[in-house]
Amino acid sequence: MTVELPFAQASGLKVTAWKAVDGELHVRVPSFSDEYSIICRCGRHHWMVRTVLQEGRAILAVRCHSCGSTLDFPLEGFSFRPP
Numbered sequence: 243m244t245v246e247l248p249f250a251q252a253s254g255l256k257v258t259a260w261k262a263v264d265g266e267l268h269v270r271v272p273s274f275s276d277e278y279s280i281i282c283r284c285g286r287h288h289w290m291v292r293t294v295l296q297e298g299r300a301i302l303a304v305r306c307h308s309c310g311s312t313l314d315f316p317l318e319g320f321s322f323r324p325p
C-alpha cells in the first residue's frame with residue numbers, strides 16, 4: 243500500500259529503499275511495510291532524485307520539478323568507506 247506523505251512530515255525520514263514510479267518518489271522507512279509517496283508543499287509529487295555520498299554516509303537528495311524545494315533523506319544501511 244502507498245501512503246501519501248506531506249513535505250512537512252517527510253523531513254528527516256530515514257530511508258531504506260526508494261524507487262521512482264511514473265516520476266513519483268516512493269520510499270520505504272524502517273519498521274513500516276507501507277510505501278510512502280512524498281508530496282511537495284506545492285502539491286506536486288514529481289521529484290528529481292540523486293544520491294550523494296557525504297562524510298561516509300549516503301544521502302538521497304530530492305528536488306521538486308515544479309517549485310525547486312529540496313529534501314535530504316539519510317539512506318539507512320548504506321555506508322561508504324574510502325579505501
Ligand SMILES: [Zn+2]
Pocket residue numbers: 282283284285286306307308309310311
Ligand atoms: Zn514543489
